Amino acid sequence: MSEPDGAGRREALKRVAVALREGGIGFALAGGYAGWALGGPEPENDVDFVVTEAEAGRAAEVLTAAGLDVHQPPEDWLFKVYSDGAMVDVLFRLASEPVDAVLLDRCVEQEVLSVRMPVVDATDLVIGKLAALNEHACDLSKVLPTARALREKVDWPRAEAATAWNDIAVACLFLLRRLRVVTEE
Structure with a gap:
């Protein structure tokens, strides 16, 4: 299977954001795609979202119920979601610090690819x-x-x-x- 292009990653970004929002999970777009949404260059790797550690398990359940392929890697600070070959990381710790409500409260709600979502x-x-x-x-x-x-x-x-x-x-x-x-x- 070949690596998904930017269009595939962008579609995965939208699917995950919509599923998290519909599932009532507090989340935010993070990483390179957050930088892109804020005016930076588009990344050439995966998409990142953050959720609080307390909601990580429920977020995985919501994404699975939405038909996405969820995997738990050996790392204990994230899980991975696959959508048509595109990988999305859902992180609940950043630089060893737990994602918390304070970080999510600082996020900026904006439209990304025609979907409203919070952005780090x-x-x-x-x-x-x-x-x-x-x-x-x-x-x-x-x-x-x-x-x-x-x-x-x-x-x-x-x-x-x-x-x-x-x-x-x-x-x-x-x-x-x-x-x-x-x-x-």
């Missing part, structure tokens, strides 16, 4: 991308294009404070300042 706010999105950087996964190409595209929407002091514990995130923020993506106010 730009600052939380960038914090997640920065926090995921480590010595084994330090590909800045996963952060720089999104940070550049969303730069006016990001609360940079909050992003810096939230990731100060991560030396690679600190180095990335230094680079973003040097590139004038992050400007001092």
Whole structure:
């Protein structure tokens, strides 16, 4: 089976969002497709949604009942959903921190592909991308294009404070300042 193209991922995004909303699950579009919905580049990999850890089991049941193929991988912070070959990750922890109602409350409700859904706010999105950087996964190409595209929407002091514990995130923020993506106010 070949990898689904952008159209296949976008269709999976809509199917999962509609099923979660109809199932009464609190959720938000996250990851690269949240960045895309907020004005960044379209990602070339899977779609990500977040739910609270307390609702993860029910979310999996709702998606299964909607006819989607749900799998539990070895990782204990997400489950995977397949729709016509396209993969969607449903995460309930980001950078080892549980997804909570506070994060979901900061989301922006907007239309994505003609479907209204909550989208992770730009600052939380960038914090997640920065926090995921480590010595084994330090590909800045996963952060720089999104940070550049969303730069006016990001609360940079909050992003810096939230990731100060991560030396690679600190180095990335230094680079973003040097590139004038992050400007001092």
